[in-house]
Amino acid sequence: MTAWIPLILLALAALLPLAAAVLRPRAALGRREADIALFRAQLAELDREREAGRLDEAGHRAARVEVQRRLIAAADQTEEAAPPRRGGALLVAMLPLMAAAGIGLYLLRGSPGMPSAPYDLRAEAMARDDQILATLRERIGTLDPRSEQARQGWILLGNAERGRGNRAGAIESWTRAIDVRFDAELAGDIAEMEIERGQAAAATPWITRALVAAPSDPRLRFLAGMVEAESGRPANARALWQALLADSPADAPWRGLLERRISSLP
Known part of the structure; x- marks a missing residue:
């Protein structure tokens, strides 16, 4: 029996972050992340619909632009404080019971002797x-x-x-x-991935070529500024992003992101 005491203590220790979370005032953390995950899933679904032939190129592009706008807006939204959880003290009081119940269920239904997947x-x-x-x-x-x-x-x-x-x-x-x-949107995907892996120079020709085909595309113009910023040319990045900001509608969801990017430049 004494061999299980350390396991029980370990289970209680693992539940301590939950106790801290339920006792402090709750913030709406996760809403933005959930929205971003949802919109990314929608983008993937649009790609699958196009690949399956159920969505033509024009419809796919229009839908993708709309979802991308919502994605940028979700990434730009601020988190708002929420009221504290009710019943938090009761949940904390139940933590030892939860740990004991989990261990008991594992002993009853689990396989303690089974090794982890090699x-x-x-x-x-x-x-x-x-x-x-x-x-x-x-x-x-x-x-x-x-x-x-x-x-x-x-x-x-x-x-x-x-x-x-x-x-x-x-x-x-x-x-x-x-x-x-050639597809300007796919070229933008390649450029974005090159930037993500730290190869801004490799992204430049893709963005240049894509902008010839779609010169007003806000995503491509934003990526062009990213290349300049990542390449140590903040003045060029600022000029590109300010031009994009000037051309963006007043209610464009990416305006807040652009303004923060511009203000963060040296």
């Missing part, structure tokens, strides 16, 4: 993912490299690589898609 199993799962992507590459290879089907395949592969954090793989796949047919 690295070999995790590596096997990663290998399966690699095999799936390799199969997709092989199927793309059987298509006409200049066909729309091949282009959509490369976009799908790039999305998958981005989803698992492989920026280089995503950029390579999207570049192959653009080789089939």
Whole structure:
């Protein structure tokens, strides 16, 4: 029995942050993050609808611009204080019971002697993912490299690589898609990912090319300023962002973000 005492104490210690959270005044933390996650999911869903042929290019672009505006607005919103939680003291009093109940349920239904998943199993799962992507590459290879089907395949592969954090793989796949047919929005995705991995210089030609096709696109103009800021040219970044701010409607959701970016420049 004494062997379980440290585990009970550890469980109580793990619940202490919950106690601190319920006793302090609650803030609306998480609303902005939830909104951002929702809008990102909507962007991914729009991409899937377009790839499946259920949404044409014009409809996809219009819907994506609207969701991106909402995404920028969500990232720009401030958090508001909320009233304290009711019943917080009662919940804190129940923490020891929650810890004991959790341990009891684990002893009853769990498998204390079962070891954690070894690295070999995790590596096997990663290998399966690699095999799936390799199969997709092989199927793309059987298509006409200049066909729309091949282009959509490369976009799908790039999305998958981005989803698992492989920026280089995503950029390579999207570049192959653009080789089939240029798309300013996809070029912006590549530029954004290059900036994220600290390669602002590599993002420049993509933004330049995309702005030729879509010179008024606010996202591309914002990314152009990001490249200048990341490259140590704050004066250029300020000029680009101030021009974008001047061209933006008074109710544009990205105005607050732009103003903060400009004020943060040296």
